[in-house]
Amino acid sequence: MNAGIALAMVLALLLLLGVAVFVGVVSFNALVVQRQQVDKAWANIDVALRQRHDELPSLVDAVRGQMGFEQATLRRVTEARAAWAPDAPIPAQASVSDETSRAVRGLFATVERYPELHSDANVMALQAEIARLETVIADRRELYNDTVNRYNTRIGQVPWTFVASTLGWQRRPFFHAEAGDEARPSVDLTGEGPDPGPDPGPTSGS
Secondary structure, three states: OOHHHHHHHHHHHHHHHHHHHHHHHHHHHHHHHHHHHHHHHHHHHHHHHHHHHHHHHHHHHHHHOOOOOOHHHHHHHHHHHHHOOOOOOHHHHHHHHHHHHHHHHHHHHHHOOOHHHHOOHHHHHHHHHHHHHHHHHHHHHHHHHHHHHHHHHHOOOOOHHHHHHHHOOOOOOOOOOOHHHHOOOOOOOOOOOOOOOOOOOOOOOO
């Protein structure tokens, strides 16, 4: 083998190595961006969950005196709130969030049967704020699940899958209840008889 051929082979190897490094760097950077987007989307959900968690006791306290015969409804809201653990796995938090949303809807429906509460500006303001947070949670849930779906799809594709495997990066969980929780019947929140079946919950990517 003459020197010219050897040099060409060395240059070819260097070129291939350079291409491999370039692809690896680009793939790594792309995955980092998507991971950060997932983390940001989850942080936004976490903020809304914490805000709802903080607001619920004020609403319960504000209506408790007028709802003497509706303590079961208030208790369900209180118990659902108490079940939330910010450090729990995301699917477990989703299950508790769904249960809390059902309890909140039941509370709102019960409040509608008490005209005197409608004239209480504090109760109406608290209810409006919690309703706003419910909408925020649903919207951010959709965005988070969409971001997770794109990330999970990406790490299953070449060449990103090699980067993810090398770094030990796993698929991210969706913000929806685990299979066993999804099948659990909803509780009766209004005192008007058995619940007809599971609440469908948010349908957007969850």
